[in-house]
Amino acid sequence: MERSTIVRVHEGLHARPATRFVKLAKGFESDVELVKDGKAVSAKSSVKLMLLAVKENQEVTVRAHGADAIEAIEALIGYLENPKAGLDDEDSQPTGDAGPKAAVGSAPTASGAANGLRGVAASEGFAIGPAFAHFPPDIAGQGRMLQAEEIGGEIDRFRAAVRAVQARMDHALAQDSLSAGDRGIVAALRDIAADDSLTGEAEGLIKGGNDAVSAVITAASTIAAEFSAVDDHYLNARADDVHAVGRQICLVLLGQDDVSLENIPEGAILIADDIGAWDLARAPLKRIGGVVCGHGGATSHIAIIARSHGIPAVLGLGGQVNALRTARDVALDGNAGHVIMDPDEATRADFAGRVEAAAKERAGLTVFKTVTPKLADGRIIEVAANIGSLEEIEAAQEAGAMGIGLFRTELLFMRHMHLPSEDMQAETYAALAKAFAPYPVIVRTLDIGGDKPIAGIEFPDEENPFLGWRGIRMCLDRPDIFKRQLRALLRAAVHGNIKVMLPMVSDISEVRQTRVLVDECTAELKAEGVPHASFDLGVMIETPAAVLIAPALAKEVAFFSIGTNDLTQYIMAADRLNPTVAKLNDVTNPAVMSAIEMTAKAGVAAGIMVGMCGEAAGRPDLIATFVKMGLTELSMSPASIQRAKKTIMAMAAEG
Ligand code: PEP
Ligand code: MG
Numbered sequence: 044m045e046r047s048t049i050v051r052v053h054e055g056l057h058a059r060p061a062t063r064f065v066k067l068a069k070g071f072e073s074d075v076e077l078v079k080d081g082k083a084v085s086a087k088s089s090v091k092l093m094l095l096a097v098k099e100n101q102e103v104t105v106r107a108h109g110a111d112a113i114e115a116i117e118a119l120i121g122y123l124e125n126p127k128a129g130l131d132d133e134d135s136q137p138t139g140d141a142g143p144k145a146a147v148g149s150a151p152t153a154s155g156a157a158n159g160l161r162g163v164a165a166s167e168g169f170a171i172g173p174a175f176a177h178f179p180p181d182i183a184g185q186g187r188m189l190q191a192e193e194i195g196g197e198i199d200r201f202r203a204a205v206r207a208v209q210a211r212m213d214h215a216l217a218q219d220s221l222s223a224g225d226r227g228i229v230a231a232l233r234d235i236a237a238d239d240s241l242t243g244e245a246e247g248l249i250k251g252g253n254d255a256v257s258a259v260i261t262a263a264s265t266i267a268a269e270f271s272a273v274d275d276h277y278l279n280a281r282a283d284d285v286h287a288v289g290r291q292i293c294l295v296l297l298g299q300d301d302v303s304l305e306n307i308p309e310g311a312i313l314i315a316d317d318i319g320a321w322d323l324a325r326a327p328l329k330r331i332g333g334v335v336c337g338h339g340g341a342t343s344h345i346a347i348i349a350r351s352h353g354i355p356a357v358l359g360l361g362g363q364v365n366a367l368r369t370a371r372d373v374a375l376d377g378n379a380g381h382v383i384m385d386p387d388e389a390t391r392a393d394f395a396g397r398v399e400a401a402a403k404e405r406a407g408l409t410v411f412k413t414v415t416p417k418l419a420d421g422r423i424i425e426v427a428a429n430i431g432s433l434e435e436i437e438a439a440q441e442a443g444a445m446g447i448g449l450f451r452t453e454l455l456f457m458r459h460m461h462l463p464s465e466d467m468q469a470e471t472y473a474a475l476a477k478a479f480a481p482y483p484v485i486v487r488t489l490d491i492g493g494d495k496p497i498a499g500i501e502f503p504d505e506e507n508p509f510l511g512w513r514g515i516r517m518c519l520d521r522p523d524i525f526k527r528q529l530r531a532l533l534r535a536a537v538h539g540n541i542k543v544m545l546p547m548v549s550d551i552s553e554v555r556q557t558r559v560l561v562d563e564c565t566a567e568l569k570a571e572g573v574p575h576a577s578f579d580l581g582v583m584i585e586t587p588a589a590v591l592i593a594p595a596l597a598k599e600v601a602f603f604s605i606g607t608n609d610l611t612q613y614i615m616a617a618d619r620l621n622p623t624v625a626k627l628n629d630v631t632n633p634a635v636m637s638a639i640e641m642t643a644k645a646g647v648a649a650g651i652m653v654g655m656c657g658e659a660a661g662r663p664d665l666i667a668t669f670v671k672m673g674l675t676e677l678s679m680s681p682a683s684i685q686r687a688k689k690t691i692m693a694m695a696a697e698g
Pocket of ligand 1: 490607608657
């Protein structure tokens with residue numbers, strides 16, 4: 044059985060769409076082939092598929108033999124005919140709104156294509172400036188085996204080096220000049236330096252006769268490879284951190300200083316194969332115009348630092364970055380993940396125009412930073428920020444966030460090699476509460492499932508993880524983990540306006556069971572004499588069940604926050620990560636809009652606050668509709684805040 048079609052996938056089946064096509068094909072039992080110009084290859088091999096070099100607007104035939112041939116052809120043709128298939132990146136950011144996307148689209152600039160490179164669009168914005176190549180020499184071990192009598196001394200030397208690195212990081216953490224965001228990153232690196240996974244592995248190798256430098260290099264590679272092997276971008280990004288810590292230990296062992304970024308010229312584009320987050324955090328960030336790196340992804344620490352300091356960045360170029368070692372000037376497009384070496388005059392003019400236009404738009408919006416949007420009837424609309432780490436506090440404050448409408452706690456659990464302790468969580472939540480007081484900080488309890496594994500929680504293999512053991516379901520089954528988080532939140536509530544919201548609620552009993560646990564935690568803290576305060580408990584409305592029981596739920600909770608990312612996928616039964624059904628995944632579909640309206644009605648009738656923290660909250664074209672429905676809080680990524688305030692003010696002015 045076969046069917047022909049014209050390929051509409053943006054830019055054809057290049058690397059990423061090819062991988063997705065293969066993933067889709069592998070879901071069918073049938074043998075499937077893709078045929079172009081009479082040449083047939085298996086649709087289940089990405090290498091073969093890429094070698095077939097299928098371009099946009101070319102005709103191909105999908106051929107299938109087997110029990111599910113009809114379904115396979117249907118699905119694969121659907122994929123090929125979807126222009127968005129190549130654009131929608133499912134891997135860059137598991138949470139939807141916070142992160143930039145890996146670049147797969149066409150370069151927006153026509154000129155300069157000959158020297159254009161593609162990477163991951165890790166921090167938005169345009170930049171053009173002189174290249175500053177930063178390629179510190181590789182570190183090598185002695186490459187000889189130690190004598191038995193040398194081993195004790197080498198272990199002492201190694202331990203002293205680890206202590207020195209930890210002390211250096213502690214010293215950096217004690218400096219007032221370190222921003223809150225960068226502090227969190229250095230703290231995460233120190234966590235790795237202090238964890239015996241890396242040091243234990245290295246010591247084992249030294250005991251086996253390796254010199255300390257070789258042992259650290261090998262141990263760092265082993266641990267980093269474990270991070271890289273996990274099917275999760277957050278964890279993958281930790282591999283770079285392990286290498287950065289290993290490098291610091293080696294430099295101490297070798298008595299060397301690292302190559303400094305201190306002399307980077309104003310507005311320069313930093314080019315490197317890899318920059319340790321540790322190095323970047325200490326660099327003169329105000330002078331850096333852009334960052335281009337061989338390593339790193341949208342969720343790596345380099346990306347987080349770049350985003351929070353507003354530096355455009357393209358990461359993950361791999362070996363291509365070497366081509367830039369000799370560049371004089373570099374232009375980069377952090378929205379599309381595109382880098383141009385020694386741009387020609389036309390490209391320079393194009394980029395200069397884009398940089399200027401972006402600056403103009405930003406400048407025009409900054410007046411809204413301190414605005415408190417008020418409607419004609421006097422109602423204040425809170426425009427808050429969605430963030431996932433302390434590193435993003437500054438960006439949210441800079442944007443003029445009126446508090447935090449969604450703090451995703453997943454990253455806190457994912458970035459460490461073990462589950463975060465109650466103390467560590469309490470410190471994090473307290474830091475947030477203090478940073479935004481008296482505005483509210485809404486912390487979402489752990490929303491994790493089998494699709495995003497974390498160290499310390501065993502997830503079952505599930506056919507449909509999005510319909511499985513996740514969010515509040517997992518938390519209620521693991522009171523040991525959940526109570527630790529609730530206790531930390533009760534402790535943090537002393538320091539500001541903490542509110543807590545539960546994800547993935549689909550049954551009223553989930554709220555009631557949580558209340559029992561909160562009461563237990565409160566009683567425990569009281570008995571232990573630990574300072575604590577109560578918090579408002581709310582729920583995310585992101586399942587159809589929650590919408591349908593919203594009137595009953597509203598009687599049990601202090602607020603609703605509509606999670607349009609999940610609500611859309613569950614209402615439309617269209618996987619939010621599956622580009623083939625991207626058309627259905629549309630919040631403006633009347634089915635989703637009426638679910639939002641039903642929720643708003645139920646909340647308003649019960650007199651509780653109704654907010655929204657899904658992607659749609661930041662859409663200027665929808666804000667007026669949501670506000671008219673009765674929503675009084677909209678939470679979004681910091682970059683959208685000023686535009687949203689402007690939209691609300693314009694709406695108020697119209698009356
Ligand atoms: C949502 O589902 O709309 C939401 C805000 O949560 P997340 O994107 O983290 O699932
Ligand atoms: Mg959600």
